[in-house]
Amino acid sequence: MRFLVDECTGPAVAEWLRSLHHDVFSVYDEARGLDDESIIEKANFGNYILVTNDKDFGELIFRMKRPHKGVILLRLKDERYKNKIAVLRRVLELYSDKLANNFITVTEKTIRIVGERRGRRGGSFI
Template sequence: MDERTGPRVARWLRDQHHDVVSVYEDARGLDDADVLAMAVREDRILITNDTDFGERVFRARQPHRGVVLLRLADERSLSKVAALKRLLAHHAADLSGSFVVVGEASIRIVRP
């Protein structure tokens, strides 16, 4: 999970029994290329609200194991958790290797 997603979201995911590495907690200041490379190395899906990862995946063609981009008007932790609850309830099996854009009322999944 990238730095901007925040520690509350990381705690919620851990409470749901997900194995989470939070850049905010463990590697603050890491640049985006290194965050994505770390996620690939550790075979992790990256959760972010930073659109730069879309550029890295689609234009620069950087490898990834899955990216969840939270595109929310309300970026408070409660909104992020609500969006992730909805995503995991309906699309958990679709995340690996996909680029997923989650909005308040939509989920778009792009598979390689």
């Protein structure tokens, strides 16, 4: 899979995804300081699934109707990189077939998937 890892999500997450042989663009490593509009555009045109913990992307996608190829929004109480990786590991194990073209909001306990047709699915994550 192709992932664009936002700067705020961190280089450790990008490196972990690379260790799983995914194609990863890390904003932290390759384009530090890139604004949100440019990030969502790069992710869309590059066919990347965006991994972020920046809630502003919800605004860009749902209110401003920016196109995307998929977003994983991490809404975590524990923002240490080890927790981000643990949560992403579960997302990839359980929902890898649902990442493309969906907006996925993840906490330590729940996941909510909003699809292309704005349908909602959600439930327990543990």
